[in-house]
Amino acid sequence: MRYMSNLYARDRVIIDEADWNGFYPFVKDCCINELTKHFPEYYNDKLGIFVVSDTVQQPYIRSFFKSIEGTHYRGMASSKLFRCTPVNGLASFLSIELKTNSPALTLLANQDDEIGIDEYVRLLISNNFLKVAMMLCVYIDYVNEEQYRVILDIYFLNSTVKRDSYDE
């Protein structure tokens, strides 16, 4: 994976047989740990949150579709909708929990893409939209039809960290 450990990264987190109900709080805890370690001064300030994934409907869609098999949307509740289409759900959830008014966006990329997402995010930093960008890369690794795991990498960008200094 391209978006992984760097100057400010935590170890990769792998969640086997993910408990989707606990996924948001789990990610929040990871983020708070890393933030307080590296950027406590920006914890409630200009922190931008960017969830990077390869599908808009990141992890939840699969379990959602499984849950409605045979029923096809019967009984769908709003909570389920926004769990299954987190679109900006995870990013928004974190912006609320971490109390930041800077942009919280989902950016889509394939794991092998060579597009410079972090370079675009850096433009937001240089244009004062935010001071620190927290990048969360969320990908699903399907072991087989029934088993899957979430791979979560967290890293940070700010105006002083140069790309060359953290590339592997």
Next chain:
Amino acid sequence: MGKRVVVSGVGTINAIGCDTTQYWNGILAGISGISAKMFEDIKKTFKVGDIKGFVSTSKEENFFADYLIHSISEALNDSKVGVSDLPDTPLFIGTALGNISQIETQLIRFNHDRFDSYNIAESIRPLKRYFGLKMNPFIVSSTCTSSMNALGMAYLTIKDGMYDRVIVAGCETLNSHILAGIRSTKGMALDSMKPFDLARSGMLLGEGAGAVVIETLENAEKRNAHIYAEIAGYKSYSEAYHLMVPDLTGENINKALDYDISQTSDTTLLVSANGTKYNDEAIYNGLLKKYGNNHPLVADIKAIIGHTLGASGIVEGIAAIKSIETQTALPLYGVENAMSGLRYLKKPKDMELKNIIHVSTSFGGNIASIHYKSVNLA
């Protein structure tokens, strides 16, 4: 300061037009693209702003890619960008649902065996191939502000000298999943959409795609390209308030409107009033907070095209761009009994327009805005 960024090409397909001319004429005439449509898979009829009569040429009926190709082709032809320049031109896309229709199709067609193969690249691969792009598109998903954030970030890349030209597009397709979802939030109107109306009851959904070519002013002038408008600013905020409900104080709307504009008489606001009780109240409070009772005229066209969600930043943005190009102020469609003191037009009106601020709000709390400026009146 950075480089000046202008719009040199536009293209769209939506409920009231299969190209920009038809779309703009439809807006001026107040033609509604809203009609009742039966969604066979859930055996329910919804009033929606759907695209009518479009025949997909792709084997898999990938309407998401089809609509994007359609609108991007129009924007490229309009801007007269040379084919030789295309491969190196970046493409930015905004979408809230990212072709969820295709996932449904695959799941049903392949009996749920092919879901693993889906990711966003599956949907956009036809675009790369069709236009011969070298780079993979950069995709932003922030619910209803998706394509506005894509446009804003593309604007920054040009302003700061990373690129000379970017194609920016937004797209959304209608499907029963999102209809059922919005309905379950009680955010959907049953009959008509009435933004800023005292009797508003929610939104009606639409579908569509829009694309713009943006580039440096210098580049556009050198090519002798037609310049529609200048993009003079971009803002994006998170409310950090609630996943579904906006901050009713309007404080973040107020911040999104904070551009350097000397007078309000030559400015209009194209806002994302979706006809829901709370969203429109937040926008209303935000604009009163920013401008007071003498706020710029407020416009919205969702009542005739439906809410195109993540595509709305570009689809409606093209209306703002045409508005400033033709010096025609847009009306607030759908309103009958407006909120107290709201300043708006019932019909389009010729007037001197230096600025249009296009503001978009979203579930999840992201608020974004783009400041369009007239190049001729600057």
